Amino acid sequence: xxxxxxxxxxxxxxxxxxxxxxxxxxxxxxxxxxxxxxxxxxxxxxxxxxxxxxxxxxxxxxxxxxxxxxxxxxxxxxxxxxxxxxxxxxxxxxxxxxxxxxxxxxxxxxxxxxxxxxxxxxxxxxxxxxxxxxxxxxxxxxxxxxxxxxxxxxxxxxxxxxxxxxxxxxxxxxxxxxxxxxxxxxxxxxxxxxxxxxxxxxxxxxxxxxxxxxxxxxxxxxxxxxxxxxxxxxxxxxxxxxxxxxxxxxxxxxxxxxxxxxxxxxxxxxxxxxxxxxxxxxxxxxxxxxxxxxxxxxxxxxxxxxxxxxxxxxxxxxxxxxxxxxxxxxxxxxxxxxxxxxxxxxxxxxxxxxxxxxxxxxxxxxxxxxxxxxxxxxxxxxxxxxxxxxxxxxxxxxxxxxxxxxxxxxxxxxxxxxxxxxxxxxxxxxxxxxxxxxxxxxxxxxxxxxxxxxxxxxxxxxxxxxxxxxxxxx
Amino acid sequence: xxxxxxxxxxxxxxxxxxxxxxxxxxxxxxxxxxxxxxxxxxxxxxxxxxxxxxxxxxxxxxxxxxxxxxxxxxxxxxxxxxxxxxxxxxxxxxxxxxxxxxxxxxxxxxxxxxxxxxxxxxxxxxxxxxxxxxxxxxxxxxxxxxxxxxxxxxxxxxxxxxxxxxxxxxxxxxxxxxxxxxxxxxxxxxxxxxxxxxxxxxxxxxxxxxxxxxxxxxxxx
Numbered sequence: 001x002x003x004x005x006x007x008x009x010x011x012x013x014x015x016x017x018x019x020x021x022x023x024x025x026x027x028x029x030x031x032x033x034x035x036x037x038x039x040x041x042x043x044x045x046x047x048x049x050x051x052x053x054x055x056x057x058x059x060x061x062x063x064x065x066x067x068x069x070x071x072x073x074x075x076x077x078x079x080x081x082x083x084x085x086x087x088x089x090x091x092x093x094x095x096x097x098x099x100x101x102x103x104x105x106x107x108x109x110x111x112x113x114x115x116x117x118x119x120x121x122x123x124x125x126x127x128x129x130x131x132x133x134x135x136x137x138x139x140x141x142x143x144x145x146x147x148x149x150x151x152x153x154x155x156x157x158x159x160x161x162x163x164x165x166x167x168x169x170x171x172x173x174x175x176x177x178x179x180x181x182x183x184x185x186x187x188x189x190x191x192x193x194x195x196x197x198x199x200x201x202x203x204x205x206x207x208x209x210x211x212x213x214x215x216x217x218x219x220x221x222x223x224x225x226x227x228x229x230x231x232x233x234x235x236x237x238x239x240x241x242x243x244x245x246x247x248x249x250x251x252x253x254x255x256x257x258x259x260x261x262x263x264x265x266x267x268x269x270x271x272x273x274x275x276x277x278x279x280x281x282x283x284x285x286x287x288x289x290x291x292x293x294x295x296x297x298x299x300x301x302x303x304x305x306x307x308x309x310x311x312x313x314x315x316x317x318x319x320x321x322x323x324x325x326x327x328x329x330x331x332x333x334x335x336x337x338x339x340x341x342x343x344x345x346x347x348x349x350x351x352x353x354x355x356x357x358x359x360x361x362x363x364x365x366x367x368x369x370x371x372x373x374x375x376x377x378x379x380x381x382x383x384x385x386x387x388x389x390x391x392x393x394x395x396x397x398x399x400x401x402x403x404x405x406x407x408x409x410x411x412x413x414x415x416x417x418x419x420x421x422x423x424x425x426x427x428x429x430x431x432x433x434x435x436x437x438x439x440x441x442x443x444x445x446x447x448x449x450x451x452x453x454x455x456x457x458x459x460x461x462x463x464x465x466x467x468x469x470x471x472x473x474x
Numbered sequence: 475x476x477x478x479x480x481x482x483x484x485x486x487x488x489x490x491x492x493x494x495x496x497x498x499x500x501x502x503x504x505x506x507x508x509x510x511x512x513x514x515x516x517x518x519x520x521x522x523x524x525x526x527x528x529x530x531x532x533x534x535x536x537x538x539x540x541x542x543x544x545x546x547x548x549x550x551x552x553x554x555x556x557x558x559x560x561x562x563x564x565x566x567x568x569x570x571x572x573x574x575x576x577x578x579x580x581x582x583x584x585x586x587x588x589x590x591x592x593x594x595x596x597x598x599x600x601x602x603x604x605x606x607x608x609x610x611x612x613x614x615x616x617x618x619x620x621x622x623x624x625x626x627x628x629x630x631x632x633x634x635x636x637x638x639x640x641x642x643x644x645x646x647x648x649x650x651x652x653x654x655x656x657x658x659x660x661x662x663x664x665x666x667x668x669x670x671x672x673x674x675x676x677x678x679x680x681x682x683x684x685x686x687x688x689x690x691x692x693x694x695x
Contacts, residue, residue, distance in 0.1 A: 009495045017502025024509030031516040038524040045531045052538035055545035062548045069555035076562045123561055136580075144573035154569040156608075160599040186565055197547040222566050225574040236583040239595050241619060241658040320587035 063199050067206055070196065071213045079152040079222060080188040086126070089151060089185065093130070096149075100142035101171065102134035102179070112187070122189050127156075130181040133163065135174035136237060137230040144227035146183065152222060157182035162237055173311075174230075175238050232323025234316040249314025258312055262300065262326045269296045269333055283354050284361065287380045297333050304330060350384045355396040358385070362403050371411045378404040406468060413465045416451070420474065423456050432456035568608045568675045572601065575612075575638045582636045583629075592629040593619040607674035609643070614670075617663040618650065626650050626664050633668070644671045 004012065090107075097104050110127030134142065139160070146153050158181040163169070169176045199205070206213070234240055249255065275281075276289045304326060307313060313322045350358065358381060365374035378400065387397040422435040433442040434456055441453045447463075454469060455462035461472045491499075583594050596616030603610040618626045630648040633639060650664030 006492050006495060010498050013495065013498050013502050017506050020506040021509040024506070024513040027513040028509075028516045031513065031521050035516070035521050035524055038521065038528050042524065042528050042531050045528070045535045049531065049535050049538055052535065052542035055542045056538060059541065059545050059548065062545060062552060066548050066551050066555065069552060069559060073555050073558055073562075076559060079566070080562065122558060123565075140573055140576055143576075147569075147571050147573050152565060152569070154565075155572050156603040156605070158572065158599075158601050160596075162597060197544070197551050199548075219563075223569070223571055225571045225577075227573050227577055233580050233584045236580050236594070236616075237596055237598070239617070239655075239658060240593060241655070241660065241663075244657050244659050317587040317589045320584055324586070 063205070064209060064212075066197065067199060067202065067209055068213050068216055071206060071209075072216050075217050077188045079150065080123070080186045085151065086187065089153075092149065092151075093128075093146070096142055096145040097132070100134070100145060101138040102132040102142045104130070104132050105178075106131035124187045124189065125184055126187060127182060127184045130183065132179050132181070133176050134179055135171050135176055136160075136235045137174060138171070139177070139179050140227050141229070143181070144225065148224045148226070151185065153183050153185045155181060155183045160237055175235060177237055232320045232327065234319065240316040250312055252315050252318065255313050255315055255318050258307060259318060259322055259326060262304065262307075262322075265296070265300050265303075266326065266329050266333070269293060269300065270329075272296065273333070273336070282361070283350070283357060284377045284380050287384075291380065293333070297330070300330055301334065348384065349387050349391070349393060349397075350381060352393045352396055354381075355385060355393060355400050359396070359400050359403050362400070362407060366403075366407055366410065371407055371414065374407045375404070375411060378407070409466050409468045410470060413451075413463070413468075413470045416465075418447075418472065420461065420472065423461065423474065425456055425458050434461055564676065570603075570608070570610060570641070570672065570675060578636050578638050579633075582632045585632060589619075592625040592632070594629050604674065606676065608676050609674035610672040612670040612672070613667060615665075615667040617653070617665050619660065619663050621652060621662040621664075623648070623650070623664065626666060630668075633670075641672050642670055643673045645669070 093107075094104075106129065108129045110129065113125045113127075132139070132142070143155055143158075146155065158179060161178050163176060163178050272289055272293050276286060276293070281289075307322075313319050358377065361377055362374040365371070365377065385397045385400055387393045391397075417437070419437050420434055421438070424433050426432045431442040431444065432455070433440055434453065436447060441447055443453055443455055446452045450466050452464045453461070454464045459474055461474065463470050463472065583596075585591055594616055596614045598615060600613045601610055618629055627648045630645070633645065639645075646667065646669040648666070650666035653663060653665040654661040655663065
């Protein structure tokens with residue numbers, strides 16, 4: 001190899017150095033490119049971390065929301081039948097028809113249609129056509145049962161038309177009409193739902209959120225309505241005018257008089273009810289008033305049943321008045337009584353305090369000479385003091401009964417025909433005597449099997465009647 | 475005189491490295507060392523640090539990503555449930571309770587037994603609902619007893635006061651044609667049809683305007 005001259009050497013050294021420097025520079029450039037890439041990647045990952053952290057921060061709140069919604073949804077879908085529940089739904093419809101009294105003429109399910117919503121695959125709509133004959137009240141009861149059914153059913157169309165001619169019939173005294181109903185329900189397809197995320201400690205957290213879940217469930221309550229029957233109202237699909245030449249029922253004035261009479265009787269009962277609410281009544285007054293109310297309600301009820309059986313209130317407007325002013329107030333009185341009865345049935349006997357009050361009251365009346373009053377007081381509660389032997393009130397009840405026996409004895413003694421025509425008081429130790437009903441009796445002698453003359457004083461005579469000492473003042 | 479150069483060959487003047495070459499070599503060496511050093515700093519310093527940082531960040535992200543995916547699934551569940559709940563709520567709200575309407579209408583027509591104000595009855599009733607909006611139309615052809623049009627007006631007035639009237643979008647006006655009966659007492663009655671239009675229970679979503687299509691070259695011509 002030829003020797004390099006100086007210039008060549010310089011060129012070789014400089015060139016090599018330059019090449020190496022260039023390579024190093026290229027390497028730096030390449031490394032900087034890598035640095036940029038890595039920096040960019042780190043930046044992207046930092047952003048991803050920031051996003052992830054932001055998501056992580058939202059997890060507790062979202063978990064809470066998902067738990068609430070999931071539980072709510074589980075409740076909500078109960079109002080929508082699934083495919084299997086549709087058979088049950090048809091059976092239920094039949095039960096409603098039987099309960100309400102409508103007669104089914106035709107029942108046809110329509111096509112299943114997807115719902116026009118954000119989640120069409122999960123909900124389907126099914127329509128039903130239902131034709132029936134029924135009275136207006138039967139029909140109202142039927143659709144009310146449908147609308148109050150636990151599953152969601154919506155009545156979309158219906159029509160009412162009168163049946164005339166030979167086919168016209170009556171049920172329960174009301175005209176039958178023809179009804180056509182179109183209703184729809186929605187089926188929830190749970191299979192089409194996505195997979196539920198598994199949330200840690202789900203059961204515990206669900207229990208913690210119970211109140212919130214319940215609060216939200218209440219926001220979807222389906223509107224319900226309680227139909228209370230005809231209540232004397234007339235059928236609005238019937239011409240209420242009388243047929244020429246054949247008026248229905250007694251004259252209107254007579255019908256009005258019947259209603260007025262019943263209103264008067266009910267007013268008396270209402271007065272008794274008001275009187276019973278007064279605070280200063282004794283237990284015995286209350287029992288007496290209750291007895292009067294019970295007897296009064298029974299009497300009015302029997303009368304009302306007779307009026308209904310004889311169809312004495314036939315004028316359409318008066319029928320409504322009869323129901324509003326007689327039947328309904330009577331039912332209220334009856335139910336108020338029934339409620340009171342259920343309360344008293346829990347303990348059929350007077351309390352110890354009440355029995356003591358009874359004894360005290362009878363004693364006071366007897367001392368004042370009002371024996372009949374004392375007897376009535378006992379009789380008004382007689383059934384409520386037949387306390388069994390095991391009851392701690394038994395002794396008090398026996399005392400009350402003993403007091404009543406005394407009162408009865410005193411009344412019987414008072415009613416005895418004892419005409420005292422004269423008396424002899426022997427102050428020297430001999431026996432005194434009296435002249436009663438024309439016969440003379442000395443102390444210790446029996447006037448009858450139950451009555452003995454015990455002692456005679458100048459102003460009063462002591463008798464022993466059925467073991468009880470009684471005084472007759474002269 | 476013979477001059478004998480006793481210096482080794484490489485140290486003789488003719489073969490000795492010239493200062494230029496030496497200087498150039500030194501300079502080149504410095505430049506090479508500097509450039510390699512620079513590369514080393516960049517590659518093994520900055521880049522290595524960043525790669526370490528990237529490993530840490532990737533590990534952190536992987537750790538958080540699992541929870542983020544869990545959140546995404548939760549969010550997807552939430553959106554899905556909300557849509558389903560909304561559908562059920564819409565279904566629930568779309569219903570009108572017709573047994574209530576009928577009961578209230580019967581109350582209006584019966585008017586508590588007061589026949590002086592009006593005494594009406596109907597031949598039939600037809601209810602039709604729009605399948606989408608659930609807006610309903612009730613048509614009731616019927617009669618109002620008497621030859622006093624005021625009674626027809628009274629009936630309409632009472633219908634307007636009824637609880638269901640708040641859901642009405644419109645109602646037909648009072649009117650009627652006298653149609654005496656041959657077999658009823660009293661025979662006079664006005665025949666008319668009452669039409670009640672109920673408001674929709676479902677609000678239709680506003681229809682989106684179609685986006686204008688970009689014109690093609692052929693259309694432009």
